[in-house]
Amino acid sequence: MRTVLAIIAILLSVTYALAEEPFHLSTDANFPPYSELINDEVQGIDIDIIREAATRAGINVVIEAYPWKRAMMMLSNGETDGTFSVFRNEEREAYALFSSNPVHISDLAVFMNRSSLKNYNQLDDLFGQTVFIAAGFSISDAFDEAVKTNRIRPTYARDTEDGLSRLLESPNGYLISNRVSVLYYARKRGVLDQIRSSPLLVRANRGAYLAIPRSREVTPALQNMLERLDKELGRMWADGTIEAIITPYITTTSPTP
Numbered sequence: 001m002r003t004v005l006a007i008i009a010i011l012l013s014v015t016y017a018l019a020e021e022p023f024h025l026s027t028d029a030n031f032p033p034y035s036e037l038i039n040d041e042v043q044g045i046d047i048d049i050i051r052e053a054a055t056r057a058g059i060n061v062v063i064e065a066y067p068w069k070r071a072m073m074m075l076s077n078g079e080t081d082g083t084f085s086v087f088r089n090e091e092r093e094a095y096a097l098f099s100s101n102p103v104h105i106s107d108l109a110v111f112m113n114r115s116s117l118k119n120y121n122q123l124d125d126l127f128g129q130t131v132f133i134a135a136g137f138s139i140s141d142a143f144d145e146a147v148k149t150n151r152i153r154p155t156y157a158r159d160t161e162d163g164l165s166r167l168l169e170s171p172n173g174y175l176i177s178n179r180v181s182v183l184y185y186a187r188k189r190g191v192l193d194q195i196r197s198s199p200l201l202v203r204a205n206r207g208a209y210l211a212i213p214r215s216r217e218v219t220p221a222l223q224n225m226l227e228r229l230d231k232e233l234g235r236m237w238a239d240g241t242i243e244a245i246i247t248p249y250i251t252t253t254s255p256t257p
Helices: 002-020 045-057 068-078 141-148 161-168 181-188 220-239 241-250
Strands: 023-028 035-038 040-045 060-068 084-086 095-100 104-113 131-134 155-157 172-177 195-196 203-213
Touching: 023 035, 023 045, 023 068, 023 195, 035 045, 035 060, 040 060, 045 060, 045 104, 045 220, 068 084, 068 155, 068 203, 084 095, 084 141, 084 220, 104 161, 104 181, 131 161, 141 155, 155 161, 161 181, 161 195, 172 181, 181 195, 181 241, 203 220, 220 241
Parallel strands: 023 060, 023 084, 131 155, 131 172
Antiparallel strands: 035 040, 084 203, 095 203, 104 172, 104 195, 104 203
């Protein structure tokens, strides 16, 4: 009997600690619409998603925004309880554990002016055309090979917002970027009706995940936090919550967040 009571006491103390001790999660301070720091408040799609998952899981999280390189260094060095939203690759798998469900999914889409007669059905359609991409942006192996052989000569924009501006000034140009990001900036500028995207994506379904560091001891509490948030992310994808969170950022149905 005493043993049973002792186990119950331990479980209650662990549950209490999980409820009271906040987990500090780092994210990108300048990646709208997913995350950005505005007047010392972190906002965005990913922020809304993680907060909803934490609320459902009964976990207290503190979200802190940093320059992305700093956030990733904190993850690598074990200076944070977790970081989001992180693309998985072999290098990062070596120093981080990832959720099985993504926080968001990145689709690279090809955008055109609505009045343009151009379309995108295959990579060849971009050969010899005006193609805008954000500097430092990786599109796909096939696209990169076409650039190396000068079949595609991209014009590099500062970022997605700049790329959209350039597209609007180029009647027959193409813009390749994250689908949600382009729609977000188009919505902010009131030009959603001036652009269209090809149904064919350049790259689809690349997940960006919540990750916790391997470089320090992965405590039961930290592992529990990852598993519980992961479970709620899966439920949120299944029940349409994540789509409902994203929609106001990219349509004209509600004010800009």
